[in-house]
Amino acid sequence: MAGETSTTMSAKRAREVLGAGPLAGPAELRRAFREAAKRAHPDRKGGDAERFREVVEAYHILQTAPAPRDRVSQPPATVARPMAASPTLAVPPLIAMTGGKVEHRLPDGRRVKIDLPPGMRAGDTVRAGNAELEVAIRGDGEMMVRGDDLWITVKIEPRLLAEGGRIGVETPLGRRVVWLTKKAGERGLIRLVGQGLPSRGRHRQGHLFLRLAADSVTSDSAARAQLRRFAAAWAA
Known part of the structure; x- marks a missing residue:
C-alpha cells in the first residue's frame, strides 16, 4: 500500500x-x-x-537493538578470586609476565621462595617441596592478567583522550610510544599485539591492552598553570 x-x-x-x-x-x-x-x-x-x-x-x-559483542571486552577493575580445591600460589601479574621469585608458606609453616619462568598462567601447577600448587594470578585493578593477555591501566591527559595524539607508556617490556586515535580514546582502550604474556607450552603469545583513564591531576595542573598565565598577563 x-x-x-x-x-x-x-x-x-x-x-x-x-x-x-x-x-x-x-x-x-x-x-x-x-x-x-x-x-x-x-x-x-x-x-x-x-x-x-x-x-x-x-x-x-x-x-x-542489543549492543554488539565486541571482539574485546574489558575486564572489571577488580577480579573476583575463585576458590580452588588445591593449594594456590599467588602470583603477581608482573611475575607472570617476566618470571621471577615468589614467596610461599608451606603447610608446615616454612616459607620458601619459588623461582617461576616467564609466561605463567592461572591454572598452571608448580611444585614446592612435596606440595603441588595451582597458580592464581592476583591483579590489583591497575595491572591484571586475563587469559594470555596483560591489562594495564594508564592515566592520560584528558585533551589527548578527546583529540588523540602520541603518548608514551611505561610497560613491563619498557617504554612504548604509541599513537592514540580518537576512536581509541572514545573506547578507552589500545591493544599492542604480541606484547602480552609470552608463549609457553600450550599457551599462545598474548597481547598487551592499555586501559585508558583520564588523568585528573594532570588536568588540574594544566588548568592551574593556565590560570597563573592569565593572572600574570592581566597584572602586567
Whole structure:
C-alpha cells in the first residue's frame, strides 16, 4: 500500500543504511547517523525523502537493538578470586609476565621462595617441596592478567583522550610510544599485539591492552598553570 512504513528492517540492514560497522558503538552510530541524514535530507541536492525516512528508521532500530559483542571486552577493575580445591600460589601479574621469585608458606609453616619462568598462567601447577600448587594470578585493578593477555591501566591527559595524539607508556617490556586515535580514546582502550604474556607450552603469545583513564591531576595542573598565565598577563 502506498505510504505504508516498513517496520521490519533488521539490525543488519539498519547498519548498512547508516554505513556503520557491526561493532560500532553509540558514538560511532551517532556520527554515522548524522552523516547519512545529511546526505539523504530532501532539502539538499541529491537528497531523497524516502531515503531520509529509512535513515531515521535505521537509527531508531539500532538505538534499541542489543549492543554488539565486541571482539574485546574489558575486564572489571577488580577480579573476583575463585576458590580452588588445591593449594594456590599467588602470583603477581608482573611475575607472570617476566618470571621471577615468589614467596610461599608451606603447610608446615616454612616459607620458601619459588623461582617461576616467564609466561605463567592461572591454572598452571608448580611444585614446592612435596606440595603441588595451582597458580592464581592476583591483579590489583591497575595491572591484571586475563587469559594470555596483560591489562594495564594508564592515566592520560584528558585533551589527548578527546583529540588523540602520541603518548608514551611505561610497560613491563619498557617504554612504548604509541599513537592514540580518537576512536581509541572514545573506547578507552589500545591493544599492542604480541606484547602480552609470552608463549609457553600450550599457551599462545598474548597481547598487551592499555586501559585508558583520564588523568585528573594532570588536568588540574594544566588548568592551574593556565590560570597563573592569565593572572600574570592581566597584572602586567
